Amino acid sequence: MKSARALCRCVQIRCVSMAVEMRLPALHKHVSITPSQSHRDDKHLVVPGDVITSDTGFMRGHGTYMDEERLTASVAGQVERVNKLICVKPLKTRYNGEVGDVVVGRITEVQQKRWKVETNSRLDSVLLLSSVNLPGGELRRRSTQDELAMRDYLQEGDLISAEVQSIFSDGALSLHTRSLKYGKLGQGVLVLVSPSLVKRQKTHFHNLPCGASVILGNNGYVWLYPTPEQQDEEAGGYYTSMEPVSRADREVISRLRNCLLALAAHKVLLYDTSVLYCYEASLPQQIKDILKPEVMEEIILETRQRLVEHEG
């Protein structure tokens, strides 16, 4: 009993005070840098049931339907017009894949010659055995032994980064990891945001100057991981290091994670510059405070101002 009590005392010294914060809820305010309404009128935002136009000369695209000669929106989002085609791009939707997109997905099933990957789309995506790299970069026909060894490479629950190779007729995506930069992901943190918030860019793999790397998947899955030291020999995802990550790197990754959640909560487009500005704006705050509503608003306001200056 004495030793247990001594243990208890040691525990009390080691664990410093805990923090509990309770408060009354407050109404969320819209954070915008221009106080006038014109900023919002530039984007034609609609909700389901809103009439877009009564003009019958337009062709109707995705997200719209004809209701008694009037073009009505069926999803909540922004109206886009290309010549005669009107469509509504929804704000919150499942990921609709395009060929060439970079996605981050999780393996859900191991089937006979392929893996089923969950990518936040309407159907699970498919990763064929013939679309992955063999160790050493060999190019050969896949044998039955390769089929039996599938689970040794990718198991249920593993995360991968891949590119969309083609789309099946039912809308399911076919992925491939045929480059050394794609493959199984190692230690890191996954953040889920809406796919419409990820900006389409030339490259989705960024090594941020703050000390971590990020993969902004087009499907809304963002992967944060510590920058690997040696960049020359890419194993292609066959070897995942289980070495403990340093505390400094962890703090950077946690801060980035909270910043991403803050950006997503305020519907800011995600790309390397916006993530970096948000990170820099959050530096004076403690990492766990970033998710408090008023701190989030402050950080997002500063980020938006810097982004406008950067573009201007």
Add this chain to the structure above:
Amino acid sequence: MAAVQVSEAEKVYLMHGVRDGIRLDGRRCEDYRHMEIETDVVSNTDGSAKISLGHTDVLVGVKAEIGKPKPTVPNEGYLEFFVDCSANATPEFEGRGGEELGVELSNILYKVFNNRHSVDLRSLCICPGENCWVLYVDVLLLQCDGNLFDAISIAIKAALFNTRIPKVRISEDEEGGKEIELSDDPYDCMRLNVENVPCIVTLCKIGHRHVVDATLLEKACSVASLLISVTHKGMVTCVRKMGRGSLDPESIFEMTEAGKRVGKTLHAPLMELLQKEESLGKKRQKVGFLG
């Protein structure tokens, strides 16, 4: 509860982080997430409260009805708990999917409140052996992101604080039968003393350390957790071990002490917040569900 898939590498990263004292969102091992509490959100109940703990949303409603007391304790009222896992939280709760979790939660709540000190049950008695107040506490899970027990217990305490039970008068009529009269004045009611209502603290064991207020991802990486309900004085009313893994006696002791310490510090800010909310009175801006 809604299961979340996690890869081996993510699990290793998370466990090393907990060992170093820094979790995925930057919290320390014994920090709670941002909590927002509001009472009096449902108008047709006698008391209600809504809590958001990170992404976990719980709504509690308390209704007081007149019923017959239990035969073994004729001069006490009692509480009935019911937990409803709404399909809003996750599609797995659709139909009867949430029933198992709901029953488990209700049973633990019964165990936590099954003592003489938590709620003064004698004050709920109207006429010994014949009539008493029965408090039906209904819990609705709106969103699930880990740490359900803590959120539910805090919401129940807030809802019981908010509960207004109308005052009754017993009068004799001609044949000698008793008649119960409720007062017409809506403000003439009695309040419960919630000083001794316990709060539940769930500690999940990840690696060799334990964390408080675990998210679903952290729960997926832990093999066992300990649930302790603690009053504001540090008295423990219920201890329950959950999960498939094992806990050795030393870590149980360590976790119990940590749970008592954390649990004691939950009560003071909560009571302060509830008093502050009540003092705002009519000036309080009601946020409700569309905040």
